[in-house]
Structure formats: structure tokens, C-alpha cells
Amino acid sequence: xxxxxxxxxxxxxxxxxxxxxxxxxxxxxxxxxxxxxxxxxxxxxxxxxxxxxxxxxxxxxxxxxxxxxxxxxxxxxxxxxxxxxxxxxxxxxxxxxxxxxxxxxxxxxxxxxxxxxxxxxxxxxxxxxxxxxxxxxxxxxxxxxxxxxxxxxxxxxxxxxxxxxxxxxxxxxxxxxxxxxxxxxxxxxxxxxxxxxxxxxxxxxxxxxxxxxxxxxxxxxxxxxxxxxxxxxxxxxxxxxxxxxxxxxxxxxxxxxxxxxxxxxxxxxxxxxxxxxxxxxxxxxxxxxxxxxxxxxxxxxxxxxxxxxxxxxxxxxxxxxxxxxxxxxxxxxxxxxxxxxxxxxxxxxxxxxxxxxxxxx
Numbered sequence: 102x103x104x105x106x107x108x109x110x111x112x113x114x115x116x117x118x119x120x121x122x123x124x125x126x127x128x129x130x131x132x133x134x135x136x137x138x139x140x141x142x143x144x145x146x147x148x149x150x151x152x153x154x155x156x157x158x159x160x161x162x163x164x165x166x167x168x169x170x171x172x173x174x175x176x177x178x179x180x181x182x183x184x185x186x187x188x189x190x191x192x193x194x195x196x197x198x199x200x201x202x203x204x205x206x207x208x209x210x211x212x213x214x215x216x217x218x219x220x221x222x223x224x225x226x227x228x229x230x231x232x233x234x235x236x237x238x239x240x241x242x243x244x245x246x247x248x249x250x251x252x253x254x255x256x257x258x259x260x261x262x263x264x265x266x267x268x269x270x271x272x273x274x275x276x277x278x279x280x281x282x283x284x285x286x287x288x289x290x291x292x293x294x295x296x297x298x299x300x301x302x303x304x305x306x307x308x309x310x311x312x313x314x315x316x317x318x319x320x321x322x323x324x325x326x327x328x329x330x331x332x333x334x335x336x337x338x339x340x341x342x343x344x345x346x347x348x349x350x351x352x353x354x355x356x357x358x359x360x361x362x363x364x365x366x367x368x369x370x371x372x373x374x375x376x377x378x379x380x381x382x383x384x385x386x387x388x389x390x391x392x393x394x395x396x397x398x399x400x401x402x403x404x405x406x407x408x409x410x411x412x413x414x415x416x417x418x419x420x421x422x423x424x425x426x427x428x429x430x431x432x433x434x435x436x437x438x439x440x441x442x443x444x445x446x447x448x449x450x451x452x453x454x455x456x457x458x459x460x461x462x
Contacts (some may be wrong), residue, residue, distance in 0.1 A: 122156045122348055124182035126339070129169040129190060131291050132162040135315040135375065136308060139241035139337050139368050140185035146360035155353050158183065169289050173340065177233050182345040187337050188226075192272045197229045197418040199272045200426060203332040205405040206398075208426065209446040210244040210334045210369050212433075217336075218362075220429040225422050226338070236346040240361035241337030241368040243309050244376070246329030250318050250388075251304030252297055256326035257391045259400060268293055268305035274331045277401070277408045290316065297321040306331060310383060311375030319386040327392045330401050337368070406452040413452075414460035421461040427454040 126144065130137040144160045167175050172184040173191050189202030208216070216222040217239050230237040249256055249267060256262055263282030269275055275285035286302050296302045298321045305322075306329065307313050338361070346354065384390065393401075413420040434448040 121154050122345070124156065124158045124345060125161070125166070126158050126183035126185065127161040127166045127172060127175075127181060128163040128185040129172050129187060130163045130185070131169075133315065134290055134308075135312045136241075136290075136337070137162060137185075138371070139364065140339070142367060142371075143185075143240045143339065143360055143364040146363055147357060150356045150360055151353055156349065164291070169291075173233075176235060176340045176342050179342045179344060182342050184340045185337065186340055187335065188229075189271055189335075195229060195232065195418065196272055196412060196416045197422050199412070200419065200422045201226055201229060201336065203271060203274075203335045204426070205271070205273050205277055205408065206330050206333055206402050207405070207409070207430075207449055207451055208334050210242045211445040212426075212430070213239075213242050213334050213336050214365060214369070215433065215445075216426060216429045217365075220432070221425055222429075225425060229418065229422070230340060231343075234343045236341045236343055237338055238341065238358060238361040239336050239338040240364040242365055243312075243335045243337075243372045244369065245334060246306060246308055246332040247310050247313050248325060248327040248329045248331075249304045249306050250297075250313065250322035251324045251326070252300070252322055254303065255324035255389060255391060256304070256393075258393070259397050261326075265303040266301075268296065268302050268307075269331060270306075271331065273405070273408050273412050276412065277331065277405055280404050280408065281401075294318065294321060308335070309372050309376045310379035311372060314379040314382055319383055319388055323387075323389060325383060325388050325390045327390065328398075330393070330398060330405070402450060406450075409452045410456055413457050417461055420457050423452070424454065424458045424461045427451055427457060 128137050128140045130140065141160065144158050147158055163169055166181065170190070172186060175181045176184040187202050188198040191198040223239065226237040226239055254261060254265065259281055266284045266286050267278065268288055269278055269285045270287065278285050288296060290307055293305045293307055294317055297305060297318070307316060307318070409423060413423045430448060430451060431454060437444045437448055
């Protein structure tokens with residue numbers, strides 16, 4: 102009898118479900134900025150796809166657990182299991198994070214999706230984040246950002262940029278702004294409104310029109326210069342502590358990836374719809390909207406190419422990421438150009454691929 106009871110107990114143990122994982126996740130975005138909706142939507146999808154007996158994610162708004170700049174370290178150390186981010190915030194740790202987040206006058210949103218899903222981009226995210234003990238799932242993309250919003254002086258030509266103190270994120274973006282005569286000021290998104298209001302800066306960029314409107318920038322700026330050449334698109338995603346990821350079974354891991362893929366596509370339509378609505382709201386609020394002419398954009402493209410080549414060639418891993426992106430653009434160009442104008446964006450006259458490939462060695 103004792104042996105039978107032991108066998109029965111072992112059978113029950115084998116049939117019992119694995120211990121449920123509970124993750125703590127936060128964001129780099131405060132609740133006041135609409136970008137946090139991309140993080141929340143992924144968590145919602147995960148809750149629908151993954152049985153709570155396997156994984157539950159407890160999500161906290163940005164700043165509720167740790168400051169935005171400390172989310173990376175919290176995930177890396179395992180203090181929290183996951184964190185929603187924009188990779189460019191970590192370029193100080195490795196400049197390869199920069200092209201994983203955005204590009205200056207290069208990729209649009211569809212380019213990022215294409216590259217991530219079919220041209221090897223996903224592997225490079227995990228190579229770069231993997232250096233810091235993390236798995237990365239890109240799950241959000243926005244198209245070209247608004248551009249610069251200024252308080253007093255409108256930016257209608259490149260000469261208008263000279264001498265302005267402008268809030269701007271991005272390694273290459275800052276170097277490019279300096280070449281145009283402006284001065285980069287770095288600060289978190291939550292600090293921009295007050296800095297504009299107090300005159301600490303002359304202007305700022307942040308995100309797409311809908312996100313900028315949610316930040317109240319129409320209340321503290323008069324002018325808006327388009328297009329957002331500094332960030333032709335942006336990627337967002339979730340950093341996951343490697344040990345926490347490894348504790349999940351393969352089925353759960355796959356469901357998190359499926360949720361990320363669904364979120365990636367949803368985020369583009371969600372933010373483009375919001376951007377369209379917010380564009381109208383800015384006009385109604387009395388914001389003066391101007392656009393740089395094509396000659397100015399051609400000059401910016403040349404300086405952007407030069408800057409990308411300089412930055413990429415300072416770090417072989419950054420060069421590896423850029424080389425992969427430029428190889429995608431070159432490969433996709435034949436079909437994209439043949440199908441113009443019924444295609445997906447433009448083929449930019451970008452940096453020298455051969456030069457950057459040499460720097461990736």
C-alpha cells in the first residue's frame with residue numbers, strides 16, 4: 102500500500118502545472134505621455150495569450166518604481182523582470198543601441214518592421230541587449246517624428262537653427278544638430294514642458310504629434326518645423342532579464358513573441374491615426390506649422406550620412422547594425438523603386454555601405 106501511495110503521489114506531482122511566474126514590469130514613460138500605451142497594450146495581449154498559471158505581469162507606470170534612466174539597470178540586475186524602453190536611451194552604454202532605436206533621415210516605420218522581421222534585425226537586438234544579460238522583443242514602432250517645436254523663433258530654414266538650444270535625444274542626432282549650428286540639450290521627456298515654459302531651452306523635439314499633444318507642448322510653443330528629419334522612425338520594446346526569460350517554458354516564450362509581433366503592427370496604425378488627429382489639434386490651437394524645403398532636406402541627408410559613418414566607425418558593433426540596415430535598404434531598393442509610387446516609402450541616398458562594412462570587421 103505504501104508503495105502504491107508513493108507512486109500515486111509521484112504521478113500527481115508530475116501532472117501538476119509548473120509554478121506560475123510573476124513579473125514586475127515598468128516603463129520609461131510616465132502615465133501622462135501616450136507612448137506608455139504601447140507598453141500597456143503588449144501587457145494586455147500577453148494576459149490574453151498566456152495562462153495566468155504560467156505568467157502574470159504586474160505593470161507599473163514610468164517613475165513609479167525607478168526613474169526612467171534606471172530601468173535598464175533594474176532589468177539587467179534582475180531587480181525587476183521586464184522594462185519597456187526606447188533603445189536610444191542606452192547609447193551611453195553602447196552606441197549600437199542608437200540605430201536600434203531610430204535613424205537620422207534613413208529608415209521609416211515599415212523599413213524597421215521589414216528589417217526586424219525578415220532581414221536579420223531581431224537577432225541584432227538580442228546580440229546587443231544580450232551583452233547586458235537581457236532578451237529583447239521589439240514591440241512598437243512609430244513613423245517619422247514631429248520635428249522641432251520652438252517658443253519664439255520659427256525654424257523655416259537651416260540658418261534658423263543656428264544658436265538655438267534644442268532638446269534632442271540621440272547620439273547621431275546631437276552631432277548632426279551641432280553641424281547645423283544648434284546646441285543639443287538632453288533631458289527626459291517629463292522635463293520638456295517646464296523647460297520650454299521657463300525658457301531653459303528655445304525649442305524641443307520629442308515624439309509623434311499625438312504624443313507631443315499629450316505632453317501639452319501646444320501650450321508652451323508657438324512654432325512647429327516639419328518634417329522630423331532627426332528621427333525618421335522609432336522603435337520601442339521590452340527588455341527582459343535573461344534568467345527570467347529562461348525560467349519560462351518554450352510555449353510561453355513563443356506567446357510573448359506573438360504578442361510582440363501583434364503589438365508592432367498595431368502600434369503603427371494606432372500612432373499614425375493619433376498623429377493625424379493631433380496634427381489638426383495643433384492647427385486649431387494656433388501653432389504655426391512650416392516645412393523645410395527639399396534643398397534643406399538634401400543638405401541634412403548629406404550631413405546625416407557623414408555623421409552616421411563617423412559614429413558607426415567608432416564601434417564595430419554599431420557598424421555591424423548599420424551595415425545590416427544599409428544592406429537591407431540596398432536589397433529592398435530594386436523592388437521598392439520598381440513599384441513606385443505604389444510602394445512603401447522612399448529609398449534614401451544613404452551612407453556608404455562598403456565603408457561601414459569595413460568598420461564592422
